[in-house]
Amino acid sequence: MSIRLTTDQIERYSRQIMVPDLGGKAQIRLRQSRVLVIGAGGLGSPAAFYLAAAGIGTLGIVDPDKVELSNLQRQILHATADIGRQKVESAKAKLNNLNPDTEVKTYPVRFDADNAAAMAADYNFIVDGSDNFDTKFLVNDVAIQLGIAFSHAGIVRLQGQTMTVLPGKSACYRCLFDGPPPPEEILNCQQSGILGAVAGTLGTIQATEAVKYLAGFEEGLLTDRLLTYDAKSGAAKAADSISSVPA
């Protein structure tokens, strides 16, 4: 079935349709795309916002938590009035308000080994905005098993790292790290802190990678390399190569 953009949609997306690397065909591809965002937190909030704004057809949002006051410094999908509300419901309300074109599916559960494959199978791309190693390795394993491209990211304090994985074509998260650190060495945002804008930077890169992949970019994705961002050292960025071992 062919999909045509309405006059309003052409106006809404005009500023990205006019980008030479995108155009109307890419916009239709985005409209037909389905992205699963794991976590409606520091990474997932900016990622989901930009993906809805860009006109992704369906967004799935997975998060078991409720909005807390301490989330609001970085989790920009949620507002003061949302405290106590399920994050996925708060997220859906904001995303629907931003762009009624995007269907938002909500999963108020933890992404775990029992539900991961069934949930992920409905999607073309996964944005991993989770906050723990168990979920990050699970996302990797399920995405590889199902052949779904995904964006990985991790953040803490003033630093973040991100990579994109194309199963069968590029290095995966387990190619990068064999396993998680011992619990006593893990720094997370709850215990170690995070600057909200740093979460936003990484989450926005993840959204950009999703759009590039879904729009059909064949080159230039953050594959086979880890992009690290360190805001403390003056926004230095480096793309370190991972390997050429396909997942």
Add this chain to the structure above:
Amino acid sequence: MSVRVRVPTPLRKFTNGADEVAAQGGNVKALVDDLEKTYPGIKDRICDETGKVRRFVNVYVNGDDIRFLQNLETALKEGDNISIVPAIAGGH
């Protein structure tokens, strides 16, 4: 010879908060030993009890993963840029 080492957030408690330090060494193993002399305790966070780089840490020389070079025996030259990159889990 001196090389520059980018220090990740989890290891900055050993470098008095510095995000980049200078160190010496003809190869990565010697470099790690030199870091340990100046910043006691840091080696245990990079290498395991057998002396290998820990599985959740990657070391890059001028952007290349030492696992695909000569690992800890990877030779260094004046002015090389070394990155120590551990896995980071945060996201919320």
